[in-house]
Amino acid sequence: MKLFRKLISLDEALKAVLAYAKPAETEEIGFGDALNRVLAEDVYSLADSPPFDRAAMDGYAIRAEDSFGASPNNPVLLRLIKSQSEKGKESRVGVEIGDGECFSIQTGMALPKGSNAVVMLEYTKERGSELKIFKPVTPGKNVSFKGEDVKKGVVVLREGKLLRAHDVGMLASLFKRSVKVYKRAKFGIMSTGDELLNPEEAEPYEGEKRIADVNSYVLAGLTEPIASSYRIGIVRDNYERIKTAISESLAVDSGCHCDGLLISGGSSVGKRDFIADAVEDSGDLVFHGVAIRPGEPTGFGIVNNKPVFILPGYPVATISAFELLVRPFLFAVHGVKEGRKKIFAIARKKIPSAVGRTDFVRVRLVCKENEYFVEPIRVSGSGILSSMTKSDGFVVIEENKEGVEEGEKVEVDVWG
Amino acid sequence: MKLFRKLISLDEALKAVLAYAKPAETEEIGFGDALNRVLAEDVYSLADSPPFDRAAMDGYAIRAEDSFGASPNNPVLLRLIKSQSEKGKESRVGVEIGDGECFSIQTGMALPKGSNAVVMLEYTKERGSELKIFKPVTPGKNVSFKGEDVKKGVVVLREGKLLRAHDVGMLASLFKRSVKVYKRAKFGIMSTGDELLNPEEAEPYEGEKRIADVNSYVLAGLTEPIASSYRIGIVRDNYERIKTAISESLAVDSGCHCDGLLISGGSSVGKRDFIADAVEDSGDLVFHGVAIRPGEPTGFGIVNNKPVFILPGYPVATISAFELLVRPFLFAVHGVKEGRKKIFAIARKKIPSAVGRTDFVRVRLVCKENEYFVEPIRVSGSGILSSMTKSDGFVVIEENKEGVEEGEKVEVDVWG
Numbered sequence: 141m142k143l144f145r146k147l148i149s150l151d152e153a154l155k156a157v158l159a160y161a162k163p164a165e166t167e168e169i170g171f172g173d174a175l176n177r178v179l180a181e182d183v184y185s186l187a188d189s190p191p192f193d194r195a196a197m198d199g200y201a202i203r204a205e206d207s208f209g210a211s212p213n214n215p216v217l218l219r220l221i222k223s224q225s226e227k228g229k230e231s232r233v234g235v236e237i238g239d240g241e242c243f244s245i246q247t248g249m250a251l252p253k254g255s256n257a258v259v260m261l262e263y264t265k266e267r268g269s270e271l272k273i274f275k276p277v278t279p280g281k282n283v284s285f286k287g288e289d290v291k292k293g294v295v296v297l298r299e300g301k302l303l304r305a306h307d308v309g310m311l312a313s314l315f316k317r318s319v320k321v322y323k324r325a326k327f328g329i330m331s332t333g334d335e336l337l338n339p340e341e342a343e344p345y346e347g348e349k350r351i352a353d354v355n356s357y358v359l360a361g362l363t364e365p366i367a368s369s370y371r372i373g374i375v376r377d378n379y380e381r382i383k384t385a386i387s388e389s390l391a392v393d394s395g396c397h398c399d400g401l402l403i404s405g406g407s408s409v410g411k412r413d414f415i416a417d418a419v420e421d422s423g424d425l426v427f428h429g430v431a432i433r434p435g436e437p438t439g440f441g442i443v444n445n446k447p448v449f450i451l452p453g454y455p456v457a458t459i460s461a462f463e464l465l466v467r468p469f470l471f472a473v474h475g476v477k478e479g480r481k482k483i484f485a486i487a488r489k490k491i492p493s494a495v496g497r498t499d500f501v502r503v504r505l506v507c508k509e510n511e512y513f514v515e516p517i518r519v520s521g522s523g524i525l526s527s528m529t530k531s532d533g534f535v536v537i538e539e540n541k542e543g544v545e546e547g548e549k550v551e552v553d554v555w556g
Numbered sequence: 557m558k559l560f561r562k563l564i565s566l567d568e569a570l571k572a573v574l575a576y577a578k579p580a581e582t583e584e585i586g587f588g589d590a591l592n593r594v595l596a597e598d599v600y601s602l603a604d605s606p607p608f609d610r611a612a613m614d615g616y617a618i619r620a621e622d623s624f625g626a627s628p629n630n631p632v633l634l635r636l637i638k639s640q641s642e643k644g645k646e647s648r649v650g651v652e653i654g655d656g657e658c659f660s661i662q663t664g665m666a667l668p669k670g671s672n673a674v675v676m677l678e679y680t681k682e683r684g685s686e687l688k689i690f691k692p693v694t695p696g697k698n699v700s701f702k703g704e705d706v707k708k709g710v711v712v713l714r715e716g717k718l719l720r721a722h723d724v725g726m727l728a729s730l731f732k733r734s735v736k737v738y739k740r741a742k743f744g745i746m747s748t749g750d751e752l753l754n755p756e757e758a759e760p761y762e763g764e765k766r767i768a769d770v771n772s773y774v775l776a777g778l779t780e781p782i783a784s785s786y787r788i789g790i791v792r793d794n795y796e797r798i799k800t801a802i803s804e805s806l807a808v809d810s811g812c813h814c815d816g817l818l819i820s821g822g823s824s825v826g827k828r829d830f831i832a833d834a835v836e837d838s839g840d841l842v843f844h845g846v847a848i849r850p851g852e853p854t855g856f857g858i859v860n861n862k863p864v865f866i867l868p869g870y871p872v873a874t875i876s877a878f879e880l881l882v883r884p885f886l887f888a889v890h891g892v893k894e895g896r897k898k899i900f901a902i903a904r905k906k907i908p909s910a911v912g913r914t915d916f917v918r919v920r921l922v923c924k925e926n927e928y929f930v931e932p933i934r935v936s937g938s939g940i941l942s943s944m945t946k947s948d949g950f951v952v953i954e955e956n957k958e959g960v961e962e963g964e965k966v967e968v969d970v971w972g
Contacts, residue, residue: 172756175777189941248751248767248869289942297945304971305777306944309770309871312755313941335664339728340588351664354725361591361721453664455725481948481970483899484926510900510965525605525729526705528722529713532897549926554897555720556972 147429147436149539150464150498156426157440157465160447161472164322164399171311174303176365177321178475183297185314188287193251197282200242200264200271201255204279215265215272218242242271251283258282300477322474326368328389328398331356332405332415333453334377354455354525355404362462363402365556366470370396377405383418390444400446402466405453415450419443431539432498435461455525460500463534463553482551483533485512491544493537502531503552514550531555562845565955566880566914569846573856573881576842576863577888580738587727590719592781593737594891599713601730604703609667613698616658616680616687617671620695631681631688634658658687667699674698716893738890742784744805744814747772748821748831749869750793770871770941771820778878779818781972782886786812793821799834806860816862818882821869831866835859847955848914851877871941876916879950879969898967899949901928907960909953918947919968930966947971 148156166180195201202218210216219241236253237243243252244266251258256279263275290296296314297307303321311319331353339352353374360369375385382403389398403415416428419441428439428450434457439450449466451458471479485505493499502517514535517527533554537544544550564572582596611617618634626632637657652669653659659668667674672695679691706712712730713723719737727735747769755768769790776785791801798819805814819831832844835857844855844866850873855866865882867874887895901921909915918933930951933943949970953960960966 170756172773175780296942305774306871306875306941306971308777309774310941310945312768312770312773313871315753315755315758315768317756333664337731339731340586340733342731352728352731354728357588357728358721358725361724364591455722455729459722481899481921483897484928505897510967512900525722525726526712529726551926555722 146427147431148427149431151539153427153430153432153438153440153465154468157447157449157469158472160426160440160442161469163475164325164473166320167323168318168320171308171316171319174311174319174321175305175308177303177324179297179299179301179303179319180322180475181320182295182299183311183314183316183319185290185292185294185296186316188292189290189313190284190286190288193286194284195245195247195249195251195258195282196284197258197260198246199258199260199262199282200273201237201245201251201258202242202273202277203237203239203255204257204277204281206240206242207257207259207273207276210273210276212274215274216276218271218273220244220266220269220271242273256280256283298477300475302476302478324366324368325399325470325473326370326397327363328370328372328396328401329356329359329363330372330375330385330389330401330403332375332377332382332403336374336405338374355451355453355458358455358459359402359404359451359462362459362467363470366467366474366476367399370398372396377414379414379417382414383422386418386422386443386448390446390448392444398446401443401448402451402462403448404451404458413437415439416441419448419450423448430461430465431496432460432464432500434500435464438465440465456502456528459528460534464498464500464536480553480556482553483512484549485514485552487544487546487548487550488513488515490546491516491535491537491550493541493543495542496539498539499537501535501537502527503533503535504530505532505552505554512552514552562843563847563852564843564845565847567955569843569848569854569856569881570884572842573863573865573885574888576856576858577885579891580741580889582736583739584734584736587724587732587735590727590735590737591721591724593719593740595713595715595717595719595735596738596891597736598711598715599727599730599732599735601706601708601710601712602732604708605706605729606700606702606704609702610700611661611663611665611667611674611698612700613674613676614662615674615676615678615698616689617653617661617667617674618658618689618693619653619655619671620673620693620697622656622658623673623675623689623692626689626692628690631690632692634687634689636660636682636685636687658689672696672699714893716891718892718894740782740784741815741886741889742786742813743779744786744788744812744817745772745775745779746788746791746801746805746817746819748791748793748798748819752790752821754790771867771869771874774871774875775818775820775867775878778875778883779886782883782890782892783815786814788812793830795830795833798830799838802834802838802859802864806862806864808860814862817859817864818867818878819864820867820874829853831855832857835864835866839864846877846881847912848876848880848916850916851880854881856881872918872944875944876950880914880916880952896969896972898969899928900965901930901968903960903962903964903966904929904931906962907932907951907953907966909957909959911958912955914955915953917951917953918943919949919951920946921948921968921970928968930968 257277265272336353363369423443425441430438438461441448503514506513533552673693681688751767752769779785839859841857854877857864919930922929949968
């Protein structure tokens with residue numbers, strides 16, 4: 141019978157796993173495939189954007205000075221020079237307007253030489269070759285200036301940026317056909333336990349005392365937004381089987397080509413704790429046992445130079461350990477600089493916690509008059525999956541804090 | 557030359573599009589594929605979970621009363637009855653403990669008859685067939701009771717729930733092999749404009765005055781988390797071509813099988829506004845022109861009984877129109893009941909806005925002492941894509957509000 145070697149603090153555990161977080165390799169991909177990937181290079185603008193002074197509204201390019209004094213009762217009259225439709229697509233090239241002249245223009249078109257503002261269509265009336273203007277504009281009005289969006293040579297997207305739809309749009313606007321991103325590492329996901337049944341194969345639950353493999357689905361779902369997951373499935377609670385499964389999935393010539401493993405189940409102080417033993421005997425067991433709740437029986441090791449997380453068997457404990465240790469590790473590997481934004485909320489009641497232990501508390505958010513309030517979901521035991529499905533997110537109570545007082549402001553990490 | 561028929565308010569526009577939001581069809585899929593899908597049924601628990609009283613910790617099942625008075629100096633002595641390893645896997649079946657007896661148990665195992673608490677391994681010492689207990693436990697201690705997580709017959713996940721990793725875990729725990737979800741509608745995405753170049757084919761930007769198709773990538777990226785997108789690509793600014801492209805992509809026997817269209821570009825008051833004309837002549841133009849900024853030239857129509865959004869050519873305006881009108885529509889179609897949680901933040905400076913118009917303001921969030929502050933990104937013109945890439949999210953200023961005062965609290969919709 142074996143107890144934890146030593147219960148280390150979350151800070152120590154985090155420092156230890158991050159020390160092993162080798163940056164993922166990079167790859168060059170088409171910008172059209174870059175959504176939700178992480179940039180592995182700074183992206184520079186190759187030119188000013190817009191590339192020329194252009195109309196920001198539909199209307200007429202004029203010299204602003206010509207419109208001064210215009211009003212609904214006293215419109216200014218300008219001479220309409222060659223319209224776009226007469227000269228075709230290239231009309232803007234070479235067009236130049238002089239005093240008292242104007243030129244029909246659409247949003248996005250280059251401003252003709254000589255003009256310095258656009259008067260909106262709504263404030264004008266065309267009559268033959270003349271245009272009435274009912275409202276004055278100041279110089280620069282309704283014009284997007286060259287380089288106003290992005291100046292040539294500046295960094296527009298930084299390394300480490302998680303690319304969202306508008307970032308991909310920015311790449312398109314720069315004609316940046318391919319972009320360097322971090323490769324998604326592939327994590328093998330294994331559940332251990334004699335009691336576990338595969339819920340995809342077992343007959344629907346009918347009141348029998350059966351336990352489904354929940355963790356491999358939960359861990360795959362949590363991993364997927366950041367890295368690839370490969371569900372290895374259920375391995376029986378047997379030292380040799382677990383050791384073999386670890387070495388097979390991390391072997392260079394393995395079928396799954398895993399860059400690391402998340403193994404859940406059995407990593408407790410019980411007699412059947414074969415995972416930690418198997419990791420220790422296959423490589424290095426860096427730590428086993430972290431002062432977090434739930435999630436105490438969490439461990440970490442290195443096998444074949446690859447990271448192996450030992451996660452608790454109970455789903456909520458596994459999610460706690462994932463959020464507190466695996467997610468920061470995956471972010472570091474994939475170069476993610478910034479996680480999701482947290483929400484500040486006021487505790488509606490005291491949330492107790494012991495000093496010397498980091499607590500992962502599932503909470504519900506209640507919004508009232510532009511303020512969020514937080515309610516812990518009262519449950520005992522980390523088998524309580526409904527504490528997750530009913531929650532909006534979680535609060536982490538640091539180990540040096542003796543709980544959260546009623547009325548105290550806390551940071552809530554909201555489910556993505 | 558044609559002006560907007562009528563500029564309607566965002567509320568009116570929203571009401572109009574939602575009136576056409578037919579709920580998507582449903583489909584039955586394996587629960588393992590259900591991540592990020594929306595439930596189309598209530599999911600009930602088929603049994604109590606846990607299905608039996610079970611140990612929440614590794615240790616020994618006992619009668620709590622037997623441990624009363626135990627202390628490090630005065631341990632209680634109990635008789636260890638048949639251990640699991642002797643009887644094999646099924647040992648728990650039929651095991652019953654009496655007064656002064658205890659039984660070795662691991663987290664998750666059923667409590668043997670007669671016991672009512674678990675004393676943690678840490679507070680015990682085994683010696684031969686006897687166990688020393690150094691700390692008393694109360695009845696129910698370290699036990700997860702039958703039905704404590706979920707009671708049989710209650711709704712555990714409601715229709716309309718966007719399924720996250722732990723929700724999929726819940727389905728697994730219920731052995732719910734398949735689940736009814738809303739089918740992802742497929743939206744064709746089309747950019748129109750004579751000036752547009754395909755950034756995947758055009759040579760890298762080298763200072764030329766060229767404009768890339770940005771919108772089809774941005775719109776596909778915004779659509780994908782909710783519905784499927786199909787990039788139709790660039791269609792030239794020509795009434796017949798646009799009309800043909802609309803009817804081809806919405807035809808029953810079309811290759812793309814689109815359930816709707818997002819068409820961007822040219823939907824302005826300019827002369828070249830062929831999209832609205834083509835929609836009107838192919839079906840019903842429900843509205844064209846909404847009092848939002850940016851995004852005024854937004855329209856909506858129905859062709860072949862399918863929704864067609866007319867979106868502005870400028871990327872920022874298209875994103876504004878997407879967030880304010882298309883996203884609520886897609887949520888309604890796919891049964892999403894709750895969008896992402898907003899963040900409250902204090903305006904650091906006045907954000908001006910005109911009454912009678914809804915403003916979509918890109919903002920940056922600054923966090924200081926458990927409080928978010930919001931800074932508008934100062935830009936002119938909706939061509940300014942960098943206002944998006946530099947922003948953390950956006951603030952919507954309602955049409956009856958004359959801007960936001962310095963120090964006022966606003967709701968920020970943070971990019972997902």
